[in-house]
Amino acid sequence: MQKQAIFQSKLLPYALVAPQLAIVLIFFYWPAAQAVIQSFLLQDAFGLSTSFVWFENYLELFKDPAYFAAIVRTFAFSFAIAVSSLSFALLLAVMADKPLRGSTLYRTLLIWPYAVAPPVVGVLWVFMLHPSLGVLSRYLRAMGVDWNPLLDGDQAAALIILAAAWKQISYNFLFFLAGLQSIPKSVIEAAAIDGARPMRRFWTVIFPLLSPTIFFLLVINIVYAFFDTFGIIDTMTRGGPGKATETLVYKVYTDGLLGGNLGSSAAQSVILMVIVVVLTGIQFRFVERKVTY
């Protein structure tokens, strides 16, 4: 696709793209290239000499049970966050799609958590479910649950998943609502005339027509769970107890802070880049233009 009416100038277009190009090259490509190069190098313990080691850093990572556990954990978190947030948001969107009085008010009251920053989400949830002073912890204990996410890894993981899913409800709700509103009313009426009850109409007509939206949101939620949960984890658990809530992004961060193995930390970054490329690829290949808003 090209425009027919254009301007003639040799230098002006370069001047116009120069600011963006400069930022992209200095702060995006240069560091990314550094990470790739670094991931093939091994530094000795004193940082005096480096040698080219091919894929040794990567092999070490994959042999490391802690790294493997972080991969599994990250995927498990993503799946749990996506499924819980998507199903709750879908329920709310189906309800809000009905011709109800006050539907704009409902929408307003459901979309604002989108604007809450991940670290703030973490602070809110950590306070609510703090083992000694949390308001909800009182009820959990009254029900006989031995609630202590500071010591129990599974409980800490559940806490992160709940908080992360909570934040994402509003985003999913908004896109589900748009998806539902784009389904022609005539299709639903036809099903109603054929005698399909509301539940049946939902599963046989609405749900299949919504599948592009669901798939799109699934990818978005996985990307969110991979990258945007950093702030939630950092304020809630710092990856602990032990390593029970350490995701791949969090591991890159902590390993780098400790300043240990440069090559390994770079290799971890490169693996994350590959994951982003794959996820973005899926999004563009399968999602673009198939989602109807």
Place this chain on the structure above:
Amino acid sequence: MVEEEGFQRYLAHVILWIGIAIVAFPVYLAIVASTQDNAVIANGQMSLLPGGHFLETYYQTLFVGTSGSTREPVLNMMLNSLVMALLIAVGKIAISIISAYAIVYFRFPFRMAIFWIIFITLMLPVEVRIYPTYKIVADLHLLDSYAGLSLPLIASATATLLFRQFFMTVPDELLEASRIDGAGPFRFFWDTLLPLSRTNMAALFVILFILGWNQYLWPLLITTRDDMQTIQVGIRKMITTTDALTEWPVVMATALLAMLPPVFVVVVMQKLFVRGLVETEK
């Protein structure tokens, strides 16, 4: 017409209000906690109704900060966040709109290559290049500065794509008309294209402002001075000290102040927000 029995409708209202309550509960707790006495909260005796320490807590939060750890007034943190968010939002829009203008309205060698170079940055979020980027910013002596906070985040493939798509839909006749009026590339951009892009820019601004205000990992890495802290980083530092010393009313007040500007933007500019969200994800 599809039948909507009274019961179905009643059920929908109930489910929606339950959903709203679940979504709002953590924030309600924060509001209540920010008005109560810290000693009561620390004992686990917090009441579910507001207390009487509202003015005191918010005064301390905004102008003094926590009495322990950092002692940085939250008002100052909010100013830092505001400057960063505005620089990121305005910067992204400015450099993206002129790149898109060049790519759509000019023919020049490497035009498509440059387009792809910008496009591929979609796949390089800050999380995957944190330490090498940190090193470059340190080498450029930009640590603890607004430039360091905003510049490395200012490129935007999404915004460039959006403006490119929009420019493609602008009729060619407009350019021909303004050319007859003797307008060059600057005049056409300023007098014709910018006014037409106003809604797009506004929608994008809403999304990018929220995105900028909510940045966390990057400011956490590159700010070391307390007076350069953004509010998202500051709030984490307030709960780093041993649990017993955490001043929960101040922390909760800070959490509420941290969410106030972006939530306000979403609620008040809802139409633009929804539009921006849908457009940037396309």
